Amino acid sequence: MQVVWFKRDLRLEDHAPLCAALNGAPALLLYVFEPELWGDPHYSERHWRFVAQSLLEMNERLEPLGHRIRIVEGAVLDALSDIAEHTTITTLYSYQETGLRRTYDRDLGVAHWCQDRAIPWHEFQYNGVQRGRTHRRGWAKSWHQFMAQPMDSPDWEMLAKIEPKVTFKRVEEWSAERLRSLAEPVTVWEQVGGVAPANAVLDSFFGGRVANYHRSLSKPTLSRKHCSRISPYLAWGNVSVRQVYQRLLQAQAQQGKSRALSAFNSRLHWHCHFIQKFEAEDRIEFEPMNSGYDQFDDPWNERNEQAWIEGRTGLPYVDACLRCVQQTGYLHFRGRAMLVSVLCHLLGGRWQVAARHLAQWFLDFEPGIHYAQIQMQVGLTGINTLRIYNPVKQGQDHDPDGVFIRKWVPELRSLQGAIVHRPWLLGPIERASLELDYPEPCVDVEEAHRAARQTFWARRQNPLVLQEVKRVLYRHVEQDAFRTVSRSRRR
Ligand SMILES: Cc1cc2nc3c(=O)[nH]c(=O)nc-3n(C[C@H](O)[C@H](O)[C@H](O)COP(=O)(O)OP(=O)(O)OC[C@H]3O[C@@H](n4cnc5c(N)ncnc54)[C@H](O)[C@@H]3O)c2cc1C
Numbered sequence: 001m002q003v004v005w006f007k008r009d010l011r012l013e014d015h016a017p018l019c020a021a022l023n024g025a026p027a028l029l030l031y032v033f034e035p036e037l038w039g040d041p042h043y044s045e046r047h048w049r050f051v052a053q054s055l056l057e058m059n060e061r062l063e064p065l066g067h068r069i070r071i072v073e074g075a076v077l078d079a080l081s082d083i084a085e086h087t088t089i090t091t092l093y094s095y096q097e098t099g100l101r102r103t104y105d106r107d108l109g110v111a112h113w114c115q116d117r118a119i120p121w122h123e124f125q126y127n128g129v130q131r132g133r134t135h136r137r138g139w140a141k142s143w144h145q146f147m148a149q150p151m152d153s154p155d156w157e158m159l160a161k162i163e164p165k166v167t168f169k170r171v172e173e174w175s176a177e178r179l180r181s182l183a184e185p186v187t188v189w190e191q192v193g194g195v196a197p198a199n200a201v202l203d204s205f206f207g208g209r210v211a212n213y214h215r216s217l218s219k220p221t222l223s224r225k226h227c228s229r230i231s232p233y234l235a236w237g238n239v240s241v242r243q244v245y246q247r248l249l250q251a252q253a254q255q256g257k258s259r260a261l262s263a264f265n266s267r268l269h270w271h272c273h274f275i276q277k278f279e280a281e282d283r284i285e286f287e288p289m290n291s292g293y294d295q296f297d298d299p300w301n302e303r304n305e306q307a308w309i310e311g312r313t314g315l316p317y318v319d320a321c322l323r324c325v326q327q328t329g330y331l332h333f334r335g336r337a338m339l340v341s342v343l344c345h346l347l348g349g350r351w352q353v354a355a356r357h358l359a360q361w362f363l364d365f366e367p368g369i370h371y372a373q374i375q376m377q378v379g380l381t382g383i384n385t386l387r388i389y390n391p392v393k394q395g396q397d398h399d400p401d402g403v404f405i406r407k408w409v410p411e412l413r414s415l416q417g418a419i420v421h422r423p424w425l426l427g428p429i430e431r432a433s434l435e436l437d438y439p440e441p442c443v444d445v446e447e448a449h450r451a452a453r454q455t456f457w458a459r460r461q462n463p464l465v466l467q468e469v470k471r472v473l474y475r476h477v478e479q480d481a482f483r484t485v486s487r488s489r490r491r
Helices: 016-021 045-065 076-086 101-116 139-148 176-183 195-206 209-216 222-226 231-235 241-255 259-280 291-295 302-310 316-328 333-346 351-361 367-378 391-398 403-408 417-421 428-434 445-460 463-476 479-490
Strands: 002-006 027-033 069-073 091-095 121-124
Touching (some): 002 016, 002 076, 016 091, 016 121, 027 045, 027 076, 045 069, 045 176, 076 101, 101 121, 139 241, 195 209, 241 259, 259 367, 259 463, 291 463, 302 333, 316 351, 316 391, 316 403, 333 351, 333 367, 333 391, 351 367, 403 417
Parallel strands (some): 002 027, 002 091, 027 069, 091 121
């Protein structure tokens, strides 16, 4: 019997492992809820709810074909051992996963298990991310080649009619009721998992919402409507990057290459570009990408860090962004970048804490994009222009009337006008009369900003940091771009 192991690829179309397995021989389709991942600080129930919604939908499609995905809870090796006890596993099929160290180690265990039993494990390339690459020469070209290939459409006629008989003992098999109960939405804000919701998002985006895409990217409220909102569906694999890219090409053929579609095109490329960085160097989950930054020890301000986690920093736009993402699972790019910058540059918090909490809150948590972005926003790569955000200015620029702040920080609703961006300017008498239950700001923003700029620029000139820049560029930046940067550095 063949086994198809689903991970972050929760769909039945454009699925290479399924295509390979549907060859007439019996196939067992498997998903494992792993307690080790469930307990990992990057994850929260929000993610497993999305997974449950996706699996429910997949099984609704499979049941008329006389099949279903077997959903179990436990360790992957235990699930495989249970299957192997009932039958001979001829081949294990899955996608490669560019995940946290935890899933990488698990996959090493699976590889050994398969090797010991002479079971071939076919892992297929996932999206445009290539395993084993040590540099970026020719990467963009192969990305395009991959995206231009026809979809991997499983031939469901080739699905063996017999349901493989396996009783799980080491792991617990989930009933449909259990899955349904986990899948129950808890808030209207959270996007719902599944292929149908993913397609609905793409239809409405290319069908109209995209027109204001490039103008809304940095706006906390408009981005929710005009950005694609496809990220959780890509992160959990309800759609492949190729499916989205081919929809984009269709839209460009019909609508022309508008500024909005071009801006979306670039960002879609960034998806695999960032994951490739993590694939090439997954130690960035724990260490700076540019090892030159290892030598610096920053003072840790525990109190400020806790205020950030609770969304009570006393900086209205920051607290609004924090509370919004905690409750809804989504925040626009600029808001995410600002939250990291504020915690690490202004408040004295640790980047690893930013990474873990944001991961829990982002429904679209994708380890490769996440860690590569965190490193970039904190300034640990040495190759990117660093933005140290002034959160008051960000609020004034992108939420000038304070609508977003008042929505997510109800304590400030009674404030009229621009003071909502800087409530600390209110006098004690006004504060008392308004009965504001809102903290004073953790830091003096101007002062902290000035200090952060000085520290950062001094570090950037450090010889060990400069020495590492070359290596980072070679490993993570396309060769042509690398040459341009090298030339401009010489000038
Ligand atoms: C600190 C930080 C952490 C982040 N963590 C994640 C994460 O865990 N998962 C995640 O999907 N995105 C992450 N992003 C990138 C980006 O913010 C989101 O992809 C985007 O906001 C999702 O909304 P959307 O689907 O409407 O994006 P759109 O703007 O419509 O873009 C379409 C797709 O392109 C990709 N994309 C867009 N922007 C970026 C980017 N800057 N880098 C890489 N890919 C991009 C995503 O797959 C996105 O779904 C992070 C950004 C920052 C600054």
